Amino acid sequence: MINIGVIGYGYWGPNLVRNFQQCKSTSVKCVCDMHKSVLERVKATHPGVDGTVWTEELINRPDVDAVVIATPVSTHFDLALDALKAGKHVFLEKPMTQTVEQSERLLEEAEKRNLTLMVDHTFIYTGPVRKIHELVTGGDLGEILYYDSVRINLGLFQHDVDVLWDLAPHDLAIMQHVVPHKPVAVSATGMSHFDGEPENTAYMTIFFDGNCIGHIHANWMSPVKIRHTLVGGSKQMVVYNDLDPNETIKVYNKGVTINRNRESVREMLVSYRSGDVHIPQIERIEALAVEVAHFAESIENKTPPLTDGKAGLDVVRILEAATEAMGMQGRPVELT
Amino acid sequence: MINIGVIGYGYWGPNLVRNFQQCKSTSVKCVCDMHKSVLERVKATHPGVDGTVWTEELINRPDVDAVVIATPVSTHFDLALDALKAGKHVFLEKPMTQTVEQSERLLEEAEKRNLTLMVDHTFIYTGPVRKIHELVTGGDLGEILYYDSVRINLGLFQHDVDVLWDLAPHDLAIMQHVVPHKPVAVSATGMSHFDGEPENTAYMTIFFDGNCIGHIHANWMSPVKIRHTLVGGSKQMVVYNDLDPNETIKVYNKGVTINRNRESVREMLVSYRSGDVHIPQIERIEALAVEVAHFAESIENKTPPLTDGKAGLDVVRILEAATEAMGMQGRPVELT
Amino acid sequence: MINIGVIGYGYWGPNLVRNFQQCKSTSVKCVCDMHKSVLERVKATHPGVDGTVWTEELINRPDVDAVVIATPVSTHFDLALDALKAGKHVFLEKPMTQTVEQSERLLEEAEKRNLTLMVDHTFIYTGPVRKIHELVTGGDLGEILYYDSVRINLGLFQHDVDVLWDLAPHDLAIMQHVVPHKPVAVSATGMSHFDGEPENTAYMTIFFDGNCIGHIHANWMSPVKIRHTLVGGSKQMVVYNDLDPNETIKVYNKGVTINRNRESVREMLVSYRSGDVHIPQIERIEALAVEVAHFAESIENKTPPLTDGKAGLDVVRILEAATEAMGMQGRPVELT
């Protein structure tokens, strides 16, 4: 049994506590939140779980094996570092940290101490994303040509992070998981429509090695909610509509083949393929339950989790580059 | 009666000839096409219209008042210049020319000779775009904050122009028509998935003066056809789905207002507005018929048409900058 | 404060208990269920509420003012009658009883004792249905011409009632609420695809006085879930799609007017109207919360609730006639 301490019981915290309680390999010992009224709510729902307003207290409890951090991103680094230094495994909300440097420091610390460091990229554990990953790795899509995602809706406005840091981590995590190419540069553009506020409408292009391209549209000012991702492959293409519960994943047997005439380079034969569409049934499970069990397994087996610190760092690296590029109206920033 | 000569009878030519024939103020005298078999088709459908394979012959006919040019873009400049020099009004397919310089030269020539130079931005004359324009100019949307357009589908691949020059002129023409701001810089990114071919998947950001931003996603490699435009205003927002004949334009009474607390700058009150949706009925007319009549009126009244050479130049200017920016992976290019 | 006893804690019971607990005018004293394990669940969630396996015990508690009955329909009559005889107000699940005679008997008993008898037609208290009712009574739709509803999906099969008794009560309750005409006869057809089981696919036509017609399609064997209702009016028409959270109610300014030529009766002028569509914003509230408060008010003010015993009887009357008609392959049955 892995004993868990959870820091932060805001929007996502209750889901974390519930899942860590329901998981057979984990048990929540303590929840930390700065609001006493929140701790009372914890007590009412989970009578056996202690509450504290002191993060050090939670982190240093001898009966806590792993610390789950669900606080604002600006506090992630300090809390995670403290937890690692105290010898605890860490489960960290996304985005992992505010800078690449911080993420690298956490990786280093976790590695040095042989501790599990996992980032909560929940989408990776959902049925639809697992299905896309299966299609890509099984070769069903052929070579991956592009990844295009639109994640827009009205609000909620954030004041400390721009819309890319708020919404794009989901897409970046999924993209990195399913696209078998290495991102090498980032361009981004965006706009703030309210003085002194961060960008609320933004676009990001990710260049990969090879001829694959990624793009994300994130927007807090759209009248309609859209969660629409295209994964273009040379054999088949996927449309992933996260808002359509019945047809979340559609696999299109469509494509283009260009054959050049050897005699005359200028003559090109373009053949279009347009076949059936397949809507695979998607497993309906709570992704967080799968993820929590995976965290426990990773600790027990001392194996790196699917969404380890490295995956979290990769997302932060792109976000950091995007912020820089956005400040230069799209001038690309290389990823090193 | 304005007598018309039409050069090019490929995909769009037959629509042009039919509309110029049906218009009460115009009459087609001659059609020029390099294929004799095509001219025979013209003869069969329009017995009274002459055919020729020589562009000079058509341009120099004394009974031709205006020349309509529906040929590949690489020939636009020479043909239009010849026609203007011969004292003919010109109706030119989009994109107007291959370079800004060429467009400027045509504008100059037309102005010098007091001739009408019109570019065929057909969308401007459609019911939906006229409705959006009416909403913007009537103040219904408030201040225009962003313009976002997705124009993607499978094919048709072009070999001489990239996907932006092929698909984006539509969106740029509409955007320029409805957004009351001046574009000042362009960033663009894209990818060619076939060696030696132009980019088939591309993204373009347009920066306006003020805090308005535009973005276009153009793609020949999408498994699904999407024609989806968002116009974000401070009061209301429009979703324009050109593929939905029943709900082409939806007006959302949605928005965000940010009020700052004077006492404490850090406290911000964000209020979200979410009201009714209105689907105005859109007039079903053939846009090209409206446009052709407008061309005739412009000639008769010596007034500049809605989509004059200036409008055509504005589109070419952005395309030229986008090509340059795309070659630099998104580095922005200022519009001068 | 009205004290409540709830009989039956199956699928719907927990929602009832939660809402009667949250309502300021009501308080749940006791829950009755035949399964002890269920009563333990009640205890865990609502520590202050007693549990019993004996319905008489609950009904006869002096501190219970009103009895809520959420058991299988076959038990409704006996339980409700016992409760009324014990001087308790009654809140009864739908369909009210198995026969018209039973419903009439309950009405009589409640009236004699001046007790409130309410049937849980929850849909009547939802935002969309309240909006339709508002449109009808406000005259926006003109004269109501037809009511057509499709309520189909895969499962859940019932063994004791056919698909009409299972699904149609929702539509009948809504229809009776919004259609200002009196139903006079019913035809129905249906099919059982499994030997010895009740009909799983069925259709029902309701004839009203005047030239209004109603129709319901109920089906447990549809591959797709549809909840789609049309309300045809002479001025405007409503499409109510209960599965579309953003566009639940659409009001179409469409219609047909037929004007006869006085000179020649045979000449008829049909004019079609096709105008804008309006999507009113619908209040998002839990209908059951509204309904529970309405029950409390009805008791306190001694006023008949919106969905009183009479409304429940009207639904049962149509269902009973439909069963009879369905047994005769559609032969109509008059409602008396």
Added chain:
Amino acid sequence: MINIGVIGYGYWGPNLVRNFQQCKSTSVKCVCDMHKSVLERVKATHPGVDGTVWTEELINRPDVDAVVIATPVSTHFDLALDALKAGKHVFLEKPMTQTVEQSERLLEEAEKRNLTLMVDHTFIYTGPVRKIHELVTGGDLGEILYYDSVRINLGLFQHDVDVLWDLAPHDLAIMQHVVPHKPVAVSATGMSHFDGEPENTAYMTIFFDGNCIGHIHANWMSPVKIRHTLVGGSKQMVVYNDLDPNETIKVYNKGVTINRNRESVREMLVSYRSGDVHIPQIERIEALAVEVAHFAESIENKTPPLTDGKAGLDVVRILEAATEAMGMQGRPVELT
């Protein structure tokens, strides 16, 4: 080469003439229409085709082998009978005739004279219906349990026929083609909302031998256009949405299986199956072209066409029964 005479050049006539001209095995010799201006239009479009206002003239032309009848239904019988008596093959619009008796008389005459009598049930030759037929006959759907069709819109009102005779022939023709059961009885209900006019909103149930049921909803007064058909099978089910060009046919691997416990009849195991959805690509062809070629083949090979007089009669038989049943508010009428 089969020489064709076409009677009636209204809405559908031009499509018939064009297709019979384009077909390699047929050639249109003459068109008959009562309006001279219409005949001039024929002349302009098809210079080699004669025109006449006299049906006898067309029917009795020695160079006409087959007569195509596209006139109002009230004239079908007389014209078709005359043509058959003159020894001509007949291609007849749907519905075939106004009564069963008339259809039977035509069948008899055609058989006696060894002439081809075909009814224009165009839908049978479309890609989607051919695909459904293929799925049914290939056993992919299992046993056919129900056929449910909705064909509603704001329609062209007819004054001489009710909405069932106007719209349901399409559905009845498709249903008869794909459902491998024999219809035995019909119930129908409907309403006319305008005094003295035929029913504009109507519902029809078709009972088959075995436990299969069919239902059609036809309506000229719907604010939305719906063309939605469900074919329920024991193995798989089909949703056919004729208005969705990209997903016209969807095959759902969904179903219900009921296994009874032998020990205890009352215990029933219901198992629900919910698998993938498949969207087969549908051939895009003009159905009428296929149909016209099939007519020619049937004449040449002396084989009965797919939509022969018998198929036309079967549709009329159900319509006649439906009219009778509708007059009795749903009382069923047996098909003999």
